[in-house]
Amino acid sequence: MCGIIGYIGNKKAPPILIESLKKLEYRGYDSSGIGVISSRDNRLVFRKTKGKISDLCELMKSQPLPEATCGISHTRWATHGEPNRINSHPHLDGSGKFLVVHNGIIENYETLKESLIKKGHKFLSQTDTEVIPHLIQEYYRGDFIDAVKKAIARLKGAFALGIISSNHPDILIAARIGSPLIIGLGKGENFIASDVPAILEHTRKVIYLKDEQLAVLRREKVEVYGFNGKIIKPEINKVSFKVDSVEKQGFPHFMLKEIHEQPAVIQRMLNAHLRKESISFPDIGLSDDELKRVKNIIIVACGTAYHAGMVGKYLIELFSKVPVTVDLSSEFRYRSPIIPAGTVILPISQSGETADTLAAVREAKVRGAKIISICNVVGSSLARESQGVLYTHAGPEIGVASTKAYTAQLCMLYLLALKLASLHKALPAREIKNIAKNLKGIPAVLSRILKDKHLISRVAKRNSHYGCFLFLGRNLNYPSALEGALKLKEISYIPAEGYAAGEMKHGPIALIDEYRAVVCLVNKSDIYEKMISNIQEIRSRKGRVIAIATNSDLNIKKHAADVIYVPETGQLLSPLTVALPLQLIAYYIAVKRGCDVDQPRNLAKSVTVE
Numbered sequence: 001m002c003g004i005i006g007y008i009g010n011k012k013a014p015p016i017l018i019e020s021l022k023k024l025e026y027r028g029y030d031s032s033g034i035g036v037i038s039s040r041d042n043r044l045v046f047r048k049t050k051g052k053i054s055d056l057c058e059l060m061k062s063q064p065l066p067e068a069t070c071g072i073s074h075t076r077w078a079t080h081g082e083p084n085r086i087n088s089h090p091h092l093d094g095s096g097k098f099l100v101v102h103n104g105i106i107e108n109y110e111t112l113k114e115s116l117i118k119k120g121h122k123f124l125s126q127t128d129t130e131v132i133p134h135l136i137q138e139y140y141r142g143d144f145i146d147a148v149k150k151a152i153a154r155l156k157g158a159f160a161l162g163i164i165s166s167n168h169p170d171i172l173i174a175a176r177i178g179s180p181l182i183i184g185l186g187k188g189e190n191f192i193a194s195d196v197p198a199i200l201e202h203t204r205k206v207i208y209l210k211d212e213q214l215a216v217l218r219r220e221k222v223e224v225y226g227f228n229g230k231i232i233k234p235e236i237n238k239v240s241f242k243v244d245s246v247e248k249q250g251f252p253h254f255m256l257k258e259i260h261e262q263p264a265v266i267q268r269m270l271n272a273h274l275r276k277e278s279i280s281f282p283d284i285g286l287s288d289d290e291l292k293r294v295k296n297i298i299i300v301a302c303g304t305a306y307h308a309g310m311v312g313k314y315l316i317e318l319f320s321k322v323p324v325t326v327d328l329s330s331e332f333r334y335r336s337p338i339i340p341a342g343t344v345i346l347p348i349s350q351s352g353e354t355a356d357t358l359a360a361v362r363e364a365k366v367r368g369a370k371i372i373s374i375c376n377v378v379g380s381s382l383a384r385e386s387q388g389v390l391y392t393h394a395g396p397e398i399g400v401a402s403t404k405a406y407t408a409q410l411c412m413l414y415l416l417a418l419k420l421a422s423l424h425k426a427l428p429a430r431e432i433k434n435i436a437k438n439l440k441g442i443p444a445v446l447s448r449i450l451k452d453k454h455l456i457s458r459v460a461k462r463n464s465h466y467g468c469f470l471f472l473g474r475n476l477n478y479p480s481a482l483e484g485a486l487k488l489k490e491i492s493y494i495p496a497e498g499y500a501a502g503e504m505k506h507g508p509i510a511l512i513d514e515y516r517a518v519v520c521l522v523n524k525s526d527i528y529e530k531m532i533s534n535i536q537e538i539r540s541r542k543g544r545v546i547a548i549a550t551n552s553d554l555n556i557k558k559h560a561a562d563v564i565y566v567p568e569t570g571q572l573l574s575p576l577t578v579a580l581p582l583q584l585i586a587y588y589i590a591v592k593r594g595c596d597v598d599q600p601r602n603l604a605k606s607v608t609v610e
Contacts, residue, residue, distance in 0.1 A: 002029060002089075002103045003075040004181065005198055006162040008172040008217050009189025014065045017073040020191075020198040022053055025599060029075035030083035032056045035090040035099045036071030037169045044099045044166045048088035069219075070169060072162040072192075074101035079128070087125045093133035094121050097140070097166050102129040103194060104158035104179040112154060132161065144168040145216055148175065152214070152227065158355060162192050175214040175227075180353045180381065183207040183215050183222055185236065190217040196239050197396050204239045208379040237379055253597045255399035255491070259583050260450055262404045263443040265394045266576075269411050270440055272393070279419040279436070284372055285388020286344075292423045295342030297322055298369075300329045300360040304402040304486060305348040305374075305409060310479035311575045312346070312413035319427055319435075320420035329356035333363035345369045346416075350397060350405040352380020361385050374412050376405055390416065399598045401490045403583050406483065407446075410576055414439055435572060442576050445567045449580045452565075456581055459562045460588035463546060466517040469494055470508060470543075471582075472501040473521035474531060480521055480575050484582035491600045492590040501534040514542040519585065520560070521578050524550040525571035535559045548581050 003024030007013045013036050021032065033048025034056065045065055049055050053075070074089035089101045106112070109128035112135065117123070121134045135151035144165050152161070158178030165171070174181055174192040184191030184199040184206050191199045192215070196206060209215055212227040213234075224232045251257035273280055284291075297316060299309035306328055313324040327337070329347070339345075345364040349357045352375040361371055361382065373386040376394050383389045392408035418436060421427040469488055473481035482498035489496045499508050501520070512518070518538050522531040535545055539559065547560035550568050557563055564585075566577045590597050 002077050002194070003198070004072070004101050004103055004160060004162050004192060004194045005074075006072045006101075006164075006172050006174065006192035006217070007189065008070040008170075009186065009219050010069055011189060013068045013071040014060070016202070017071050018053065018057065018060075020193065020202075021073045021075060023198045023200075024075060024194055025053060029077050031076045031085070031088035032074065033076070033088045033090055033101075034060075034065070034071060034073040035101075035164065036065055036068035037164055037166060038066040039068050040066060042166045042169050044092065044096060044164070046090050046092070046099060048085055048090070050084050050088065070164060070172060072099065072101045072164055072172070074162075079105055082126070087127050089129060091125065091127065091130045091133055093137035095137050098133040098136045099164050100129065100133045100136075101162045102132060103160040103181075106131060106155050106159065107157035108155070128157075132159075133163075136163070144171060145173065145214075148173050149214065149225075149227070149229065152177075160194065170218055172217040173214065174209060174217065176209045177211045177227075178355065178358070178381075180351075181209045183209060183217065183224075183234075185222060188219055190219070190222055192217065197398070200239065206237050206239055207234045208237065209234075210384065211381070253399065253587075253591075255401060255403060255583075255587055255597050258397055258399050258404045259580065259587065261395070262407050262580065263446040263450070265392075265404050265408050266411050266446065267443040268393060269408060269415070270443070273415050274436055274440065279415050279422070281388075281390060281416075281419065283389050283391065285386065286370065286372065288423055290370075291420065293342060294322060294344050294420070296340060297324045297344050297346050298332075298337070298339070298364070299324060299326045299346045299348065300332050300357055300364075301326075301348040302329050302354055302356050304406045304483060305350065305354075305357075307479045307483040307486070308406055308409035308413060309346075309348050310482070311410055311476060312348075312417070314476050314479075315413055315417035315572075316420060319417040319432075320424045321426040322420055322424065327360070329354065329360040332360040337363070337367075339364060339367045339369045343369050345371050346374065347371065347382060347386070348374045348409055349380075349382050350376045350394075350402055350409075352377040352382035354382070358382060358385065374409055376408065400600055400603050401487055401583075401586070401597075407576060407579050410579070411439075411442075414573075414576075438570060438573060442569070442573060445569055445577055446580055448567055449577065453584055456564055456584040457588045459546060459564055460585045461592050462562065463517050463544065464492075464589045464592040466515065466544065467494065468511070468516045469496040470511065470516060470518045471496065471498040471521075472504060472518060472531075472534060473498075473578075474501045474527045475525065476571065476575050477521040477523065477578060480578050480582065481519075483579070484519060484521075484585070487583055487586035488589065490603060491586055491597050492593055492595055493601070494589070494593075501531055504534055504537065509537065509541070512538055512541040512543040514544070517544040517546060519546045519548065519582070521574075522547050522549050522553075522556060523566070523571060523574045523578065524553060524568070525574065532559060546585075548578050
């Protein structure tokens, strides 16, 4: 959730730390800080403040940092203690010798804190993090690395750590368990970071630190150890995506840029996996014979990925006749799930670091299930926990509200459903080929929708004053309604609900009046007439209807105040075509209301704590 940057080398550390930290702003935060080891006298000097990194920069103008070539920096998303300067990172021990930045949650911090207070330690903040430098101080006997190892052995929970010491100005220590952290390898300099974009302009060689690993960084080398003390030879990866993929490239917001990237993302996926209507998954981890024997699939996911998973349930059951259950990751392991033989767990996560999804996967593995994940990030924790991975390769998604990652997940679920249909012989080969052919046309369809985005903008701005929204869909587009509502409330802060349209009479209809706008997904389909009936019920109660409809449907204009048309693709592919208008409605309403579209309040891009 939070952002960590660490640097050790021969260059001036503060500007590197700040500029790199800015590239992690998308992760969501409410305060920031920086700490360095003074090159003149080895003192630890730090600055931190509530608010944006720009506020930290202003503080550093009035209180400059000394010259330094080693340091750490951090953006905090508050968990323990309100967002203020004292609770911001980095945190110092009582001796002033150890400085720590931390992502994650230390679950046993209260017990540790009470024990340390009895030994004379004094604490300044309300955070769980502050126990870490005090523990290091408690164990320090001249060996910095040994003291860190002993301290982290006492910690329960999830953490990624960056640690420096005034007694050891030539060392930067990193450690992780359950929270992402990477090592960047340069020439005469090395880095730690929460995510690749932060250090991309400095190096493309990275080590993805694994759980229960500790790294000791010096200017000229990096050593990696297991928490058991054994030295490890890590895999060095080369990052392939371009620097411009984490820049706005002339767009006013990352979210709009990433909405526009969706046709290219889908095209790349289709090129990689769909050739002559034959579907190939080289990293799926199971043979075709094993996939034929799959009797049951459980999808686990959170937020937007959960909505993609709900669409996946419809598709896989419709195409392959394999039963599918969709579970919120945060609930899965607490309900004593039944995982019969022949079950595959299908976790979906953009980052591959979602704490609840990782916990669900680990619970399933204990029960003997096979894991095939849908993920965007190569080398992520989820990828390493899985037998096989279906990489979406959507590129970095900087906007907190997911757009291209969602449609990439949908596309992968279509491909997987078709693959299983073929293996299970649940659909005629001609029908599979026809669906695959239509899927190939989706990038062009999405491009046409984007060409008309100014029309969607007008509709959004005309309706931006409404204080509440309801999103309604049926069948395959019930999950689309949920996703549309989530997008709007994420970035505009307008209360919004998504519902299956047939459920409207069972409660939500009580909310309909002239003060509520209702977005209806009314593409041409087998349940079109039923959606029209639902719209009539809304109109009779003075609700404002905004319809997303198929472009050949002239009848819909009689029933809706505003209509957004999408090209005809058939009902099977409609979740892909309605996704962009829903994203654009949310985007333009949020912009009209003056909201911070890319970094909405209280939200983090990657939720790495439970």
